[in-house]
Amino acid sequence: MVTDNLQPAIEVKNLDRYFGPIHAVRDISFSINQGEVLGFLGPNGAGKSTTMKMITGFLEPSGGTVNVNGYNVVEEPIKVKKAIGYLPEGAPSYGEMRVRDFLLFVAEIRGLTGSNKSQRVDEVIKEINLDGVVNQSIETLSKGYKRRVGVAQSILHDPEILIMDEPTDGLDPNQKHEVRNLIQDMSKNKAIIISTHILEEVDAVCTRAIIIAKGKLLFDGTPQELRSKSSNNDIDDAFRNITTGNEGA
Amino acid sequence: MNNIIAILKRELYGYFATPVAYVFIVIFLFLSGLFTFYMGGFYERNQADLMAFFSFHPILYLFLIPAISMRLWSEERKSGTIELILTLPVTTMDAVIGKFLAAWVFAGVALALTFPIWITVNYLGDPDNTVILASYIGSFLMAGGFLAIGSCISALTKSQVIAFVISVVICFLFYVSGTPIVLNFFTGWAPQAVVNAVSAMSVLSHADSIQKGIIDIRDIIYFAVLIAFWLYANVITIEAKKAG
Numbered sequence: 001m002v003t004d005n006l007q008p009a010i011e012v013k014n015l016d017r018y019f020g021p022i023h024a025v026r027d028i029s030f031s032i033n034q035g036e037v038l039g040f041l042g043p044n045g046a047g048k049s050t051t052m053k054m055i056t057g058f059l060e061p062s063g064g065t066v067n068v069n070g071y072n073v074v075e076e077p078i079k080v081k082k083a084i085g086y087l088p089e090g091a092p093s094y095g096e097m098r099v100r101d102f103l104l105f106v107a108e109i110r111g112l113t114g115s116n117k118s119q120r121v122d123e124v125i126k127e128i129n130l131d132g133v134v135n136q137s138i139e140t141l142s143k144g145y146k147r148r149v150g151v152a153q154s155i156l157h158d159p160e161i162l163i164m165d166e167p168t169d170g171l172d173p174n175q176k177h178e179v180r181n182l183i184q185d186m187s188k189n190k191a192i193i194i195s196t197h198i199l200e201e202v203d204a205v206c207t208r209a210i211i212i213a214k215g216k217l218l219f220d221g222t223p224q225e226l227r228s229k230s231s232n233n234d235i236d237d238a239f240r241n242i243t244t245g246n247e248g249a
Numbered sequence: 250m251n252n253i254i255a256i257l258k259r260e261l262y263g264y265f266a267t268p269v270a271y272v273f274i275v276i277f278l279f280l281s282g283l284f285t286f287y288m289g290g291f292y293e294r295n296q297a298d299l300m301a302f303f304s305f306h307p308i309l310y311l312f313l314i315p316a317i318s319m320r321l322w323s324e325e326r327k328s329g330t331i332e333l334i335l336t337l338p339v340t341t342m343d344a345v346i347g348k349f350l351a352a353w354v355f356a357g358v359a360l361a362l363t364f365p366i367w368i369t370v371n372y373l374g375d376p377d378n379t380v381i382l383a384s385y386i387g388s389f390l391m392a393g394g395f396l397a398i399g400s401c402i403s404a405l406t407k408s409q410v411i412a413f414v415i416s417v418v419i420c421f422l423f424y425v426s427g428t429p430i431v432l433n434f435f436t437g438w439a440p441q442a443v444v445n446a447v448s449a450m451s452v453l454s455h456a457d458s459i460q461k462g463i464i465d466i467r468d469i470i471y472f473a474v475l476i477a478f479w480l481y482a483n484v485i486t487i488e489a490k491k492a493g
Binding site: 062101109 | 255262263329492
């Protein structure tokens with residue numbers, strides 16, 4: 001089910017978040033539609049993860065609103081969470097569980113039952129190339145496999161909206177390539193947000209990029225527009241210009 | 250309801266996929282046997298009942314129940330899986346209840362595995378089995394009360410050690426709240442109604458009457474309220490942490 005274009009998949013308005021005295025997210029607004037892949041860029045500690053945590057309902061905003069498919073995340077958290085697939089930072093999972101059992105658990109919570117459930121889990125296991133490790137407990141897996149289990153868990157229910165916090169962190173170049181291909185394949189009928197430190201990734205998969213630094217939104221545009229922010233059309237230079245330039249000003 | 254069951258199953262899976270369950274059950278059975286035969290004087294009493302067995306349960310639970318409950322939420326917070334579970338389409342209430350029930354079922358399994366003592370006493374004499382059944386129910390309810398306290402406390406901290414220590418202290422206070430240790434603190438300055446209320450909160454007195462074989466509806470209500478209150482506090486704690 002693709003929602004009509006009248007209503008953005010995610011609409012973030014004037015989002016604020018404090019952790020005690022620290023103002024982690026400052027007045028951030030943006031929206032994203034089906035079919036878009038939004039890259040979240042920014043230095044460490046910029047507020048990327050905090051923003052994602054607020055969209056997915058793990059943290060409550062100190063101010064501002066998040067609407068997902070028109071539902072306010074604070075008022076109707078379950079409807080929002082049903083629509084979203086989320087890979088949290090570090091891809092946490094229950095280490096003592098076997099890969100397949102873990103995915104079955106998430107599928108069950110996602111409302112899949114009976115043969116549908118095991119069928120879908122097997123499908124995703126194939127898609128993410130987890131075949132070799134399905135009966136291993138997650139804590140015995142390498143970092144790359146753990147990350148892939150996290151990715152698998154987030155797409156089990158074929159969500160309309162996918163939010164991934166550093167999905168390619170800790171993967172080797174081949175695995176990175178696979179995950180990027182996967183994201184691209186899924187992007188047609190989903191709204192996707194990924195955060196990353198790898199700027200080439202933005203070029204490879206994103207249709208739009210947002211740069212956040214020190215909690216503020218500094219750039220919102222296409223990767224091409226981002227490039228044009230530097231004199232030599234280099235995306236790394238553009239990133240540095242935006243994130244350090246504003247700091248001095 | 251389905252979500253509660255899914256979470257309960259996963260939680261139990263967690264107990265039995267790690268040594269936690271086996272270590273706990275073995276230690277529980279070993280200590281309860283030790284207490285019954287050496288300190289309780291099971292044989293010396295020369296009576297066909299299980300008083301020697303049940304009278305040490307409160308002490309045992311005071312330390313062993315927080316050892317189960319300390320991991321309920323602390324571990325999720327530490328490993329980051331709390332972010333996973335709270336962004337799945339489950340209410341915080343469902344998650345709290347599912348996890349609590351898993352811990353309670355687990356404690357129930359450990360308690361049920363003490364059945365050889367029941368067989369022993371039936372072999373040696375002719376005990377009143379309805380009293381024994383009531384005692385088991387009372388013991389199970391007390392475990393539930395302590396688990397609810399411990400579950401709430403473990404939601405407050407990332408550290409299982411802190412969760413354990415604070416849970417032991419609070420369980421202890423609830424356990425002794427009918428005794429002079431706590432009542433003397435209130436008498437003299439607090440109104441008699443407060444003193445009575447504190448006294449009525451004692452786990453000891455409620456568990457005692459059930460263990461003697463008297464199942465009074467007021468005792469059942471007491472434990473139901475105790476569990477509901479702490480689980481509700483558990484939900485509030487988790488929600489409050491979201492808002493920071």
